[in-house]
Amino acid sequence: xxxxxxxxxxxxxxxxxxxxxxxxxxxxxxxxxxxxxxxxxxxxxxxxxxxxxxxxxxxxxxxxxxxxxxxxxxxxxxxxxxxxxxxxxxxxxxxxxxxxxxxxxxxxxxxxxxxxxxxxxxxxxxxxxxxxxxxxxxxxxxxxxxxxxxxxxxxxxxxxxxxxxxxxxxxxxxxxxxxxxxxxxxxxxxxxxxxxxxxxxxxxxxxxxxxxxxxxxxxxxxxxxxxxxxxxxxxxxxxxxxxxxxxxxxxx
Amino acid sequence: xxxxxxxxxxxxxxxxxxxxxxxxxxxxxxxxxxxxxxxxxxxxxxxxxxxxxxxxxxxxxxxxxxxxxxxxxxxxxxxxxxxxxxxxxxxxxxxxxxxxxxxxxxxxxxxxxxxxxxxxxxxxxxxxxxxxxxxxxxxxxxxxxxxxxxxxxxxxxxxxxxxxxxxxxxxxxxxxxxxxxxxxxxxxxxxxxxxxxxxxxxxxxxxxxxxxxxxxxxxxxxxxxxxxxxxxxxxxxxxxxxxxxxxxxxxxxxxxxxxxxxxxxxxxxxxxxxxxxxxxxxxxxxxxxxxxxxxxxxxxxxxxxxxxxxxxxxxxxxxxxxxxxxxxxxxxxxxxxxxxxxxxxxxxxxxxxxxxxxxxxxxxxxxxxxxxxxxxxxxxxxxxxxxxxxxxxxxxxxxxxxxxxxxxxxxxxxxxxxxxxxxxxxxxxxxxxxxxxxxxxxxxxxxxxxxxxxxxxxxxxxxxxxxxxxxxxxxxxxxxxxxxxxxxxxxxxxxxxxxxxx
Numbered sequence: 001x002x003x004x005x006x007x008x009x010x011x012x013x014x015x016x017x018x019x020x021x022x023x024x025x026x027x028x029x030x031x032x033x034x035x036x037x038x039x040x041x042x043x044x045x046x047x048x049x050x051x052x053x054x055x056x057x058x059x060x061x062x063x064x065x066x067x068x069x070x071x072x073x074x075x076x077x078x079x080x081x082x083x084x085x086x087x088x089x090x091x092x093x094x095x096x097x098x099x100x101x102x103x104x105x106x107x108x109x110x111x112x113x114x115x116x117x118x119x120x121x122x123x124x125x126x127x128x129x130x131x132x133x134x135x136x137x138x139x140x141x142x143x144x145x146x147x148x149x150x151x152x153x154x155x156x157x158x159x160x161x162x163x164x165x166x167x168x169x170x171x172x173x174x175x176x177x178x179x180x181x182x183x184x185x186x187x188x189x190x191x192x193x194x195x196x197x198x199x200x201x202x203x204x205x206x207x208x209x210x211x212x213x214x215x216x217x218x219x220x221x222x223x224x225x226x227x228x229x230x231x232x233x234x235x236x237x238x239x240x241x242x243x244x245x246x247x248x249x250x251x252x
Numbered sequence: 253x254x255x256x257x258x259x260x261x262x263x264x265x266x267x268x269x270x271x272x273x274x275x276x277x278x279x280x281x282x283x284x285x286x287x288x289x290x291x292x293x294x295x296x297x298x299x300x301x302x303x304x305x306x307x308x309x310x311x312x313x314x315x316x317x318x319x320x321x322x323x324x325x326x327x328x329x330x331x332x333x334x335x336x337x338x339x340x341x342x343x344x345x346x347x348x349x350x351x352x353x354x355x356x357x358x359x360x361x362x363x364x365x366x367x368x369x370x371x372x373x374x375x376x377x378x379x380x381x382x383x384x385x386x387x388x389x390x391x392x393x394x395x396x397x398x399x400x401x402x403x404x405x406x407x408x409x410x411x412x413x414x415x416x417x418x419x420x421x422x423x424x425x426x427x428x429x430x431x432x433x434x435x436x437x438x439x440x441x442x443x444x445x446x447x448x449x450x451x452x453x454x455x456x457x458x459x460x461x462x463x464x465x466x467x468x469x470x471x472x473x474x475x476x477x478x479x480x481x482x483x484x485x486x487x488x489x490x491x492x493x494x495x496x497x498x499x500x501x502x503x504x505x506x507x508x509x510x511x512x513x514x515x516x517x518x519x520x521x522x523x524x525x526x527x528x529x530x531x532x533x534x535x536x537x538x539x540x541x542x543x544x545x546x547x548x549x550x551x552x553x554x555x556x557x558x559x560x561x562x563x564x565x566x567x568x569x570x571x572x573x574x575x576x577x578x579x580x581x582x583x584x585x586x587x588x589x590x591x592x593x594x595x596x597x598x599x600x601x602x603x604x605x606x607x608x609x610x611x612x613x614x615x616x617x618x619x620x621x622x623x624x625x626x627x628x629x630x631x632x633x634x635x636x637x638x639x640x641x642x643x644x645x646x647x648x649x650x651x652x653x654x655x656x657x658x659x660x661x662x663x664x665x666x667x668x669x670x671x672x673x674x675x676x677x678x679x680x681x682x683x684x685x686x687x688x689x690x691x692x693x694x695x696x697x698x699x700x701x702x703x704x705x706x707x708x709x710x711x712x713x714x715x716x717x718x719x720x721x722x723x724x725x726x727x728x729x730x731x732x733x734x735x736x737x738x739x740x741x742x743x744x745x746x747x748x749x750x751x752x753x754x
Contacts, residue, residue, distance in 0.1 A: 090604045090605075090754070091627070091632065162486070167747075169627055
């Protein structure tokens with residue numbers, strides 16, 4: 001029995017070399033879900049606004065940002081990880097996976113820090129007080145929707161998952177894998193940054209995160225030729241945010 | 253039920269009516285789904301110029317996608333406008349939809365041929381022809397048919413003369429005057445290369461028919477690897493690489509480029525043969541995948557009335573579902589059990605990368621070889637077992653993997669050899685067709701631009717070579733040689749690696 005279970009687990013690991021990132025993402029989603037349920041129970045509230053702006057300290061905000069990246073973006077790298085793992089010797093697979101994630105996360109970290117700094121600067125500028133009269137979250141999602149079908153984005157989306165095979169071993173091979181992670185990160189930022197910015201403006205609602213992750217996952221991994229899925233999702237969220245803005249009780 | 257027949261065995265007016273139908277369909281505007289141009293654009297359309305994508309060789313012909321497609325009726329002569337039209341039709345899921353490097357390769361092309369045949373048949377009926385016209389197939393596998401005479405074997409290698417000739421005196425091609433619709437100027441070769449003593453098993457052969465699983469991560473998968481919608485895939489399936497790709501590249505010209513291939517009337521006979529081989533493989537007791545993702549993927553076409561229709565692989569698993577079959581003909585299937593017979597279940601067949609080249613390798617018209625960097629034996633579980641021993645009835649599978657092949661132009665099939673140290677001898681591993689090289693090398697909405705990948709099964713040759721006195725795995729070289737001079741085309745192999753079964 002134990003042998004059978006071991007074999008099943010082993011087969012699963014081989015067939016799904018990206019299991020680690022999926023587990024990591026699943027854990028973060030479970031954490032979000034528990035937060036959602038906890039908030040709902042405590043406040044009889046339909047939504048759990050995980051408002052990053054309300055978090056204390058820049059480090060905490062950065063941590064929350066990276067958690068969101070791992071939850072939403074890491075599952076999108078399944079194809080890349082599969083190709084990477086299949087192109088390196090087995091004894092180097094775990095190291096390569098770690099180096100890939102370091103490279104990939106670094107790009108999102110730099111982008112996240114820049115975004116948080118920009119947000120802080122905008123919030124402290126006096127003229128931005130006037131922006132509160134505008135439905136910023138709806139506008140953000142609307143702009144994200146418009147960008148979703150752009151030709152440059154479709155090209156990048158198609159590039160997701162494809163890699164240049166790294167060298168076989170040694171420091172240069174490590175560097176190759178790190179570069180693959182960095183390049184994948186840059187591609188991902190270019191492809192998905194507009195959505196992440198829109199969510200940042202909207203305040204990181206967990207339900208909205210879930211909806212957008214599903215749309216991104218569908219678009220990136222299930223059927224790339226199917227356009228408009230992400231665009232339409234963004235438009236629906238823009239409409240929802242518009243309703244919430246003008247009818248504040250709608251979302252409660 | 254309609255019966256598709258071998259083109260070398262038909263004696264009726266099938267080709268004459270095909271020629272007339274092609275001419276008639278060419279008169280129709282490219283916006284008409286039943287036009288020759290629209291049908292070809294479903295497979296691929298592009299407007300690269302000669303310098304970007306030479307379709308000839310040795311600069312004999314300044315053919316390009318642009319020069320060929322500008323002949324289409326109704327296509328804007330301004331390239332920017334033509335590209336905009338192509339993009340619009342692609343976004344509607346009608347043009348540039350061919351599936352390559354993918355497990356959708358076989359079902360998509362079956363659907364494509366089915367609707368094409370109906371359109372041609374209706375055109376023939378409208379012209380006053382018979383109502384039972386069927387698409388013939390070109391069985392080049394008959395070159396290996398042990399039951400045929402040498403003359404008939406040789407005949408199987410040639411494009412039938414109704415499609416035109418290559419004049420040795422003028423070095424130009426010319427149409428058969430009785431069948432003008434079947435000729436296309438931009439056809440580079442009229443004959444497939446037969447095996448030679450120097451290249452045993454050369455160019456294309458029947459090895460793909462011995463594959464036992466539909467899906468695989470490499471050439472052991474008969475039908476191709478698991479992908480999403482895939483205009484340019486990562487790895488070719490066995491049948492797709494050989495003979496599909498190699499025959500495309502052998503004929504060359506329009507046939508050598510996915511964006512122009514379907515403009516050549518011989519394209520459809522070549523693909524009818526590929527479709528027949530799939531059917532034969534199934535009838536030999538093999539099975540397709542039952543994955544729901546594969547079965548339910550929807551593709552869009554137009555029928556003979558120009559109406560939008562859709563089909564899924566589950567609708568085309570057997571030709572009888574589409575009311576046609578093939579005449580009995582040689583399919584290259586071994587009657588005996590193959591030497592390597594593995595239950596190729598995804599996830600139970602593990603390959604380890606044990607060696608790789610250090611630098612990219614640029615192809616020349618002459619042979620070029622590279623050494624390989626091996627990992628130490630302590631760091632891998634790969635053990636090369638012997639063929640046929642009681643404890644290990646199957647040998648350890650070994651593959652030569654050619655990754656990130658980028659370049660431009662139409663390159664004839666490339667041969668891969670293993671060379672032993674201090675020896676001029678080389679041992680043939682296999683051939684690869686770089687069909688779609690240009691498209692796979694530039695980023696687009698259909699391609700990541702990171703090139704083609706091919707895996708060749710080197711199991712038998714490696715295990716034979718292990719008995720060679722000069723055999724030392726760590727010292728082998730891989731040699732690469734195109735079967736024709738490159739001319740203006742170019743290609744670079746990003747990495748060559750050796751993968752072996754754990």
